[in-house]
Amino acid sequence: MPIIHRPGWNAPESQVTPQALVTGRRALMASALLAAPAAAQVGAAPPLPAHTRNERFQGGRALTAEREATTYNNFYEFGSHKGIWRDAQRMARRPWRLQVDGMVENPREFDIDDLIRLMPVEERIYRLRCVEAWAMTVPWTGFPLRALMELVRPLSSGRFLAFQTAQLPAVMPGLRQTWFPWPHVEACTIAEAMNELTFMPIGMYGQPLPQQNGGPLRVVFPWKYGFKSGKSIVRITVQEQRPNTFWGTIQPQEYGFWANVNPAVAHPRWSQATELLIGTRERVPTTIWNGYGEWVAGMYQGLEGERLFV
Numbered sequence: 264m265p266i267i268h269r270p271g272w273n274a275p276e277s278q279v280t281p282q283a284l285v286t287g288r289r290a291l292m293a294s295a296l297l298a299a300p301a302a303a304q305v306g307a308a309p310p311l312p313a314h315t316r317n318e319r320f321q322g323g324r325a326l327t328a329e330r331e332a333t334t335y336n337n338f339y340e341f342g343s344h345k346g347i348w349r350d351a352q353r354m355a356r357r358p359w360r361l362q363v364d365g366m367v368e369n370p371r372e373f374d375i376d377d378l379i380r381l382m383p384v385e386e387r388i389y390r391l392r393c394v395e396a397w398a399m400t401v402p403w404t405g406f407p408l409r410a411l412m413e414l415v416r417p418l419s420s421g422r423f424l425a426f427q428t429a430q431l432p433a434v435m436p437g438l439r440q441t442w443f444p445w446p447h448v449e450a451c452t453i454a455e456a457m458n459e460l461t462f463m464p465i466g467m468y469g470q471p472l473p474q475q476n477g478g479p480l481r482v483v484f485p486w487k488y489g490f491k492s493g494k495s496i497v498r499i500t501v502q503e504q505r506p507n508t509f510w511g512t513i514q515p516q517e518y519g520f521w522a523n524v525n526p527a528v529a530h531p532r533w534s535q536a537t538e539l540l541i542g543t544r545e546r547v548p549t550t551i552w553n554g555y556g557e558w559v560a561g562m563y564q565g566l567e568g569e570r571l572f573v
């Protein structure tokens with residue numbers, strides 16, 4: 264999403280990271296760098312575990328070339344242009360921890376490799392539709408979010424999930440753009456989290472997930488605009504209140520909470536009727552729910568009064 268109105272925008276106090284936390288983390292990272300051997304392999308991700316493709320999830324169109332999908336990215340922590348992939352290589356993908364907390368029976372902090380060993384890893388081909396009207400078709404390797412939720416067991420009072428992206432100031436120059444409401448938080452409902460489509464990729468094209476695509480761990484909601492699919496997740500919090508989200512805070516009129524794909528509902532500044540397939544010159548019609556209605560439409564019955572599609 265390239266268009267942001269910067270002036271006059273301020274992060275609410277509650278969302279500003281306490282300075283002690285930032286400097287503490289910086290000091291920690293500096294000492295980690297000093298202690299690290301000079302090898303290029305520091306922080307590399309190990310190969311993906313053996314897994315198979317789940318043929319129930321078909322792209323329905325040609326896969327996007329890997330090179331295109333890994334060099335044309337939105338990841339504002341690294342900068343607000345599409346070419347952040349090179350800079351993103353500086354982010355270590357190991358060690359990596361995921362905290363799952365809030366309204367759950369078993370709050371836990373996982374080392375990512377321990378988590379991967381516990382999860383049913385498989386490959387799925389999904390379409391990803393950015394609100395900017397481009398699309399990719401990607402073979403993701405990962406696990407259903409539902410499998411992780413079954414481990415931590417949300418309490419009945421928990422109604423929403425907040426997904427928080429890592430904040431690593433030493434490698435993420437975008438964090439210096441202080442008009443953004445860092446950290447990047449996106450959110451969904453419990454029903455959406457438990458939907459079988461909601462997926463936590465750890466890989467793409469058979470390789471560990473590249474940093475620029477949200478390695479080592481992200482979430483994807485293939486029926487929603489891409490901005491809902493948070494990258495490089497370090498924390499998932501189950502909560503009672505609807506979380507404040509990154510784009511929803513910046514431009515609530517343009518980026519709603521639900522953000523379900525619908526060709527009939529234009530973005531305030533452009534049509535959503537068609538999409539450009541990245542890496543080609545082909546523009547194809549957009550379909551409602553990005554074509555995933557059979558899985559997801561039922562979740563929105565009775566919510567017709569909400570802005571489901573912006």
Ligand SMILES: Nc1nc2c(c(=O)[nH]1)N[C@H]1C(S)=C(S)[C@@H](COP(=O)(O)O)O[C@H]1N2
Pocket residue numbers: 264332335336337338339340391392393394399428447475476477488489490491492493494495
């Ligand atoms: N943390 C974080 N997650 C993010 C973004 C971002 O800027 N920061 N951009 C989003 C947007 S707008 C899109 S379209 C997708 C792009 O994912 P891709 O680069 O893997 O295609 O990531 C989403 N997740």
Ligand SMILES: [Mo]
Pocket residue numbers: 264337392393394395488489490
């Ligand atoms: Mo996007």
